[in-house]
Amino acid sequence: MTSLATYFSMGGYAAFVWPSYALTAVVMVGLVVVTWRGLKAREAELKALQDVMPRRRARTHEGQGQ
């Protein structure tokens, strides 16, 4: 337990080391979440449009995909 406390104290620099890692983690996770949500939202938007108007565009797209 003491050794763990020593570890987390980071030789007295805990107040600088941990916030650095925490910020990096928050920004990276945030980027993943924002990007993922944006991608899913656009996929849903495109699908909704193609379902309503399944004309040339939807078919051309499928044709290219194969």
Add this chain to the structure above:
Amino acid sequence: MHRFANPARFLRLAAAIQPWTAGATLILLGLGLYFGLVDSPADYQQGESVRIMYVHVPSAWLAMAAYSTMAAASGVGIIWKHPLADLVAKAASPVGAAFTFVCLVTGSLWGKPMWGTWWAWDARLTSMLILFFLYLGHMALLNAFDDPTRGAKAAGILALAGFVNIPIIKFSVDWWNTLHQPASVSRVGMPAIDPAMLLPLMLMGLAFTTFFVTILLMRVRSEILAVKVRAIRLTQIHSVPGSATGELVGESLR
């Protein structure tokens, strides 16, 4: 190169690459964090605070790599008018801005115990702050026009002009007397850093790079879909008399 510039081909290629870069990111991050936070020595001068380096330096590298990606894509977009290049530039800038921010804040957190100050108007720090503002300007310009192509052109010119800042950041520690330490990894000859510290630094650097590739691919895919959505909306407005369908679709999505 033009073969990969076809959006449909790009989408397939991105879908194939993405699981690998995402998996590599997780493995490299795990290893980097283990060696960075557990199995590496404290610095003889800086003590444990040296561990900030393993997030600070890779963030700085990525901040500059993302800018170079953005500037190169902008150049291709402006010269060859390639639509996919504009999308890459648009996808890269928020990621670059985020890592510039991480670099600035972690630098501040490292500077306080080591230099005794959160901030100094030193050449390296100031040029990094300018990089952050360049990213913000790029994002603002992209959205400043109703016509996305005009926004992309204006933002692209800013990205290219701002590229002059990249060598300034890199060489600022050599050209000026700075509080920031000079380069210790990319030195001519051997890096002036202990191998036990170089290992986690390199692992984290690679992890950040694969992370960037993963996020960039996802964002470009997202931008391609957005272009398709816009194109369909435009045909609806033009082809359907009174555009009742277009409005209905638009409404139902809100």
